[in-house]
Amino acid sequence: MRRSQSSFPALILTLLALGGFGALVMYKAPSQPLLQPVVPTEVLPATSGNSWQEVLQAGFGDNSTPLPTVAIPTEAFVAPTLVSSGDTNAIPLGPSEIEVNPFATATPFSPSTPTLPPPTAAVVSTGAPVTAQAVTRQPVAWQPPPLVAPLSRDALGRDHYWFQRPVDSDATNYGLFYYPFGSDGPNEENVWRIHHGIDMPNPVGQTVRAAGSGTVIWAGDGVYQNSPSYGTVVVIEHDFGYRGEPLYTIYAHLSAALVPRGVYVNAGDVIALVGETGLVSGPHVHFEVRVNDNHYRSTYNPVLWMVPYVGHGVIAGRVVDAFGDLVSDADVTVKRWSTGLIHDTTTTYVLQDNELDVRSDPVWGENFVVGDVPVGRYEIIANIRGERVSKIIDVYEGTTAFVEISPVQPATAQPVDNDE
Ligand SMILES: [Zn+2]
Numbered sequence: 001m002r003r004s005q006s007s008f009p010a011l012i013l014t015l016l017a018l019g020g021f022g023a024l025v026m027y028k029a030p031s032q033p034l035l036q037p038v039v040p041t042e043v044l045p046a047t048s049g050n051s052w053q054e055v056l057q058a059g060f061g062d063n064s065t066p067l068p069t070v071a072i073p074t075e076a077f078v079a080p081t082l083v084s085s086g087d088t089n090a091i092p093l094g095p096s097e098i099e100v101n102p103f104a105t106a107t108p109f110s111p112s113t114p115t116l117p118p119p120t121a122a123v124v125s126t127g128a129p130v131t132a133q134a135v136t137r138q139p140v141a142w143q144p145p146p147l148v149a150p151l152s153r154d155a156l157g158r159d160h161y162w163f164q165r166p167v168d169s170d171a172t173n174y175g176l177f178y179y180p181f182g183s184d185g186p187n188e189e190n191v192w193r194i195h196h197g198i199d200m201p202n203p204v205g206q207t208v209r210a211a212g213s214g215t216v217i218w219a220g221d222g223v224y225q226n227s228p229s230y231g232t233v234v235v236i237e238h239d240f241g242y243r244g245e246p247l248y249t250i251y252a253h254l255s256a257a258l259v260p261r262g263v264y265v266n267a268g269d270v271i272a273l274v275g276e277t278g279l280v281s282g283p284h285v286h287f288e289v290r291v292n293d294n295h296y297r298s299t300y301n302p303v304l305w306m307v308p309y310v311g312h313g314v315i316a317g318r319v320v321d322a323f324g325d326l327v328s329d330a331d332v333t334v335k336r337w338s339t340g341l342i343h344d345t346t347t348t349y350v351l352q353d354n355e356l357d358v359r360s361d362p363v364w365g366e367n368f369v370v371g372d373v374p375v376g377r378y379e380i381i382a383n384i385r386g387e388r389v390s391k392i393i394d395v396y397e398g399t400t401a402f403v404e405i406s407p408v409q410p411a412t413a414q415p416v417d418n419d420e
Contacts, residue, residue: 143169149212149267149307150240153398158363160242161307161398163211164267166251166287167274171202174372176284181301181369182349182358184329194350196299196358197250197288204255204283206274210265211249211287211306214238217294219257221277225296230286231278232257234271235294239264242291243362249302250288253280291359300359303371304400313395315373316366317403319348319382324406326351326360326367330382334370337377337392344370348382364402373401380405 146169150162165173175198178186185192218224218235230252238247255275265271276283289302308314319330330348335341348367351357360366373395381390382405395401 143173144310144312145169146309147307147398151307151398153396154400159398159400160305160363162240162242162247163249163289163302163305163307164209165200165306166208166211166249166285167200167202167206168209171206172200175199175287175303176201177344177346180346181299181303182351182367183347184350194352194356194358196296197252197286198302199284199286201282201284202274204273204275206283206285207270208234208251208254208272208274208285210236210267210269210271212236212238212240212247212267213265214240214247216259216261216263216265216271217248219259219261219271221257224252227296229279231280232272232275234259236265236271237294245292246294248288248290248294250286250290252286252288253278253284255283291362297355297357298359300361301366301369303369304361304364304366306371308398309372311397312372312374313397314400315370315378315380315393315395315403316361316364316400317368317380317382317405318364318366319368319384320404320406321384322406322408327382327384328352328367330368330384332368332370332383333381334373335379335381337379343373343378346370364400366402 146165147161149164150160152159152161167173175181179192179195179199181195181198183192183195185195214236216234217237218233221232222228224230224233224235230250232252232254234251234254234257236249238249241247251272253275254272254277256273257271258273259265259269259271272285274283274285287302289300289305290298291300292298303314304316315334317332319327319332321327327348328350332346332348333342334344334346336343346368349358349360351367375395375397377392377394378401379390379392380403381388384405384407387407389405389407391403391405393401393403
């Protein structure tokens with residue numbers, strides 16, 4: 001009895017102790033895996049300072065893919081601007097005259113043509129005569145970097161963005177919008193010669209670079225291929241072709257050719273300086289792409305060959321009549337679908353059924369191209385002999401978005417608004 005009396009609290013204590021231990025075991029059991037230390041089997045060089053790599057390493061062990069360590073910029077990005085050449089003949093531009101969007105507003109510059117009318121639209125309103133030196137002094141709005149050439153992201157391999165642009169990213173390195181490839185200029189009454197290239201207005205002395213690797217087959221001034229129009233010219237025959245045909249690029253109106261004939265150049269090598277030689281009214285580089293034949297009749301739209309910017313694509317299309325024939329000189333408007341605002345305008349190639357016509361791309365068969373289009377959805381509107389036809393397309397980075405616009409096809413767009 002005494003024994004039992006004295007053993008009762010001992011039993012309670014024992015039960016409490018066991019219960020406590022049990023509770024401790026039950027409490028510790030689920031947390032035990034969390035307390036197991038993660039022991040890395042090896043230290044990968046790429047993991048330093050990269051906590052996500054440790055997570056991957058813990059989850060997948062040696063099969064985890066090392067993540068690159070990207071340095072975080074410590075300074076705010078500053079957009080590049082054109083460096084002043086220091087000459088004092090230029091007319092200073094007021095802030096209101098600086099274009100905000102270089103792809104959507106006019107650059108007051110007159111491209112090459114022997115019978116140039118003075119530019120009437122979108123000329124700076126200083127009241128003083130506009131010189132080319134002045135208008136090309138405009139700070140260039142920030143442009144995203146180009147993608148890396150050669151580039152062909154199209155699943156069917158139709159794209160051939162094999163060239164880089166012939167001028168630097170902080171220069172004007174897109175074609176003058178109002179005189180695009182295949183165009184006869186903006187003035188219906190006083191048409192210019194049909195444009196076989198694109199013009200990039202830049203100050204005299206701006207460096208011109210090889211769009212791709214190859215051999216310089218012409219570098220000089222005077223008459224090139226029986227024409228004085230080109231001024232000082234460099235021509236490269238590339239060491240890569242297109243579908244078995246040779247490829248050429250041409251850089252015209254230069255102030256100096258910096259490479260001799262016969263020399264081999266790599267993509268991006270400085271080959272010349274921008275000038276205003278030949279038949280021009282302002283300094284620019286005229287850039288041509290020729291396929292198969294180094295001849296005026298073998299020029300193709302360079303915008304389908306120059307690698308797009310990051311975040312941008314290209315629209316190419318065919319504007320045809322009810323019989324499926326390409327319509328010349330039709331107005332094409334590119335509207336951003338999300339805002340309804342006009343992004344860009346162009347005209348279809350002027351084709352005259354002669355040997356000197358510009359050429360449509362062998363893959364696309366297009367008669368208009370709009371480059372430097374930010375990715376997104378667009379409505380493409382064509383005026384086909386008075387009839388308004390439109391289609392909706394999506395533009396993806398680094399690829400060509402193709403559209404055929406025909407009056408016999410039902411438009412995928414909203415009902416046509418005839419008030420415009
Ligand atoms: Zn030109």
